[in-house]
Amino acid sequence: MKNIVLIGFMGSGKTEIGKRLADKLGYTFMDTDSIIEKKIGKSISGIFQEDGEEHFRGLEAGVVKELSGIRRCVISTGGGMVINRENILNLKQDGLMIWLKTSPETIYERVKSEHHRPLLGVKDPLQEINKLLGLREPLYAEADITIETDGLDIEKIVGMIVDAYSKF
Ligand code: S3P
Numbered sequence: 001m002k003n004i005v006l007i008g009f010m011g012s013g014k015t016e017i018g019k020r021l022a023d024k025l026g027y028t029f030m031d032t033d034s035i036i037e038k039k040i041g042k043s044i045s046g047i048f049q050e051d052g053e054e055h056f057r058g059l060e061a062g063v064v065k066e067l068s069g070i071r072r073c074v075i076s077t078g079g080g081m082v083i084n085r086e087n088i089l090n091l092k093q094d095g096l097m098i099w100l101k102t103s104p105e106t107i108y109e110r111v112k113s114e115h116h117r118p119l120l121g122v123k124d125p126l127q128e129i130n131k132l133l134g135l136r137e138p139l140y141a142e143a144d145i146t147i148e149t150d151g152l153d154i155e156k157i158v159g160m161i162v163d164a165y166s167k168f
Helices: 014-025 032-040 044-051 053-066 085-094 104-111 125-140 154-167
Strands: 003-007 028-031 073-076 095-101 145-148
Touching: 003 014, 003 085, 014 028, 014 073, 014 154, 028 032, 032 044, 032 053, 044 053, 053 085, 085 095, 095 154, 104 125, 145 154
Parallel strands: 003 073, 003 095, 028 073, 095 145
Antiparallel strands: none
């Protein structure tokens, strides 16, 4: 069986859903942002601030390559992972890719009181979310399966993913 790879915008629930899913399947949970933070010894915000976004994207692509060949894992990815199409192709080699599609309004409600996402630390986060989503949606749409998450609770979403996975 392939791994399960969760993609989607910041605040779409990838980490929380990924952990529940891994528990349910008895798989190992991996989160690309956490792997980078551990490896570099800095928070994602710290990396953006001190080294810049481009450097972060290089680290992200490196982690994707390192994950090649692993099995029985649920991999949660950073929201911008898809910017580099090579990441999509690499992750799809060993994984069923699932897009957790969430509306800009729901994303905004979830992230507005949080401060650890460097790209949303701007004057008008909703406008930024709309702008980035516009650029990224065609890339997220390359996933094997899309799940519209608005209004669904975590258990329901996890159940839908398990169903889809068992049919593959
Ligand atoms: C980013 C999303 C973040 C993190 C970084 C950049 C993005 O991950 O990788 O802040 O470009 O959308 P989450 O989607 O887990 O918040």
